[in-house]
Amino acid sequence: MTNKTPPLSIENVSVAYHRKPVLRNITYQSPEGECIGIIGPNGAGKSTLIKATLGLLPLAGGEVSIYGKPYSQQRKLVGYVPQRESVDWDFPTNALDVVLMGLYGQLGWFRRPKSEHKDRALEALRKVGMESFAKRQISQLSGGQQQRVFLARALAQEAQIYFMDEPFVGVDAATEKAIVQVLHELKEQNKTVFVVHHDLQTVSEYFDSVMLLNLRLIASGPTREVFTTENLQKTYGGRLAILPHTNEMLSIR
């Protein structure tokens, strides 16, 4: 890993759904070894940005590179945590099996996971505090536990960059704590983590850098410089209520 090429570089990227542009001319270069929050209102294209970066959506224009190369050549460096609602949890399988899926990319075609892979999957479950749930049928897990299983699946990939789509939405305190813990550990290992995030209250606490997104990139950079009232008003418009004295966000209507 050279320090010169940024983990993620987005050049003039646009994404469109049914010919309607959803993201316009995003240009961004990420710092390395940081936890980066992707912030913006509903429908601002936060998840779209992640999906386009991972090649799950076609780009209408522009270029994405991971450590200087196209994503298709750098898959092994990238871990993905999709939104929990994106799958049917009544699938006949257990937590360990879902985490093992994180190793399918390294296994390649036809090879079945062996006991060493199971150990790695268990280790990933342990990191999110879910070791004792390994054999539990996935529909029997609470929402937060399902989220942690998804996180463990990405951890098992042992990637260099992680993309997490709304991991904090609708989870219990134990899960929130586990996720924050994982974010810290990843940062200590100089890994770069992108997190789509909704709760403005916790932004300064969780993220070193932020990307403020509303169809275009409003601002990006270190949280304490960029996460300002002015920028937030640019991003959220009039929907943001701000306490005048404390300069803290109260709520978003």
Next chain:
Amino acid sequence: MLELFRDANALWVLAGTTLLGISSGVLGSFAFLRKRGLMGDVLAHSALPGICLAFLFTGSKNPLWLLIGATFTGLLASLFLSWITRFSKIKEDTALGLVLSTFFGVGIVLLTQIQHSDFGNQAGLDKFLFGQSASLVGTDVAIMGSISFVLILLASIFFKELKLLCFDANYGKSLGFPMVGLDFFLMLLLVVAVVIGLQAAGVVLMASLLITPASTARYWTERLDHMIIISACIGALSGLVGTILSSVATKLSTGPLIVLAVTLLFFISMLCAPKRGLIAKSLRLIQTRAKVRQEQIYVAWNQLGSKTITLSALSQQSHLSTTQVHRWIKQKKRTGQVVENSQGTFTLSDASWKEASDTALLGLYMEMWHMYEDIETDCSIQDIEQLSDLPESLRVQLQSYLQKHISEEDRAKAYHSTRRAGM
């Protein structure tokens, strides 16, 4: 029935329908989990024009040509289906209906065309409509058998990839697996599984052979590999049962009997499966209701603070009707946990009194746990059934929160009462 096993021809039929059950059971599991339940129906119906076209072009009824023709139009239909859903605003259910009826319509037109023209050997193509297992001969079964074998082999080789496709296709794509290609591959396997069953089960009934074994198997297991094996067994069993029944009652045709057999298995599973079955579910509901009622009554009894109480006081405290409370008391009298006194009051036994106070305490502890849900502990809140499930360290912590909370509540009450008193 013994005759059946002496007749070589009947044995071929039996082997054919059993193999068919196995392969459609295996492939159907993936279709079911990929939420493509109706796909089998579309593929079966759209195979008909292919069979007719193959006959028109080659003039022969060689099963191999017919299978190739059916596979071709089946794939074409599935391609149309994905194009329609991808490039128009039409939803999948509408697209399924459109494609199914169009292809089947074309098939029927071609079929009548063939029947009205002078082909001489056209007799027998209409057996694909409703299926005619009795017409299966050695070569047919040999072809069905080898194709089934290849299908099952491919499904087991690609087991891991197909599982990924069915559970989380987008994630699979992010890992670098060509999910669109895999989806097409699964579709191809499905088309072939449908097509080899057409002669035996027919266009109209084939879909149920694909989807019913899989949905039946789902009732019995929570593991994908087990589900596929059970599904294959159910398919094979219904093939066997249907064929044997139709040979015993010679006037009934095999295909429909197979479908009825698999449907019967489905209903039995839906009712009787140990965890997911309807009976098990309603039993659980009854148990839960009884447990909730007992908890309500225990907590109320505990709140009343006396082992001996009147029925009306208990009913009032527990917010339950006197009949409900009385029914519960009658049950407990039988087990000796409650004793009726001469004055019409009821006394709880010592053991049950302890149980009642434990229940009430657990309720308060759980409230505290939900309030302070970030308590450090190894156990999970949904695994706690009774007080003894709580580890000692956690109990101590919850107790301290409880005391703090209760004293705060008391202080608040005291505050409000002093305010009300105008002090």
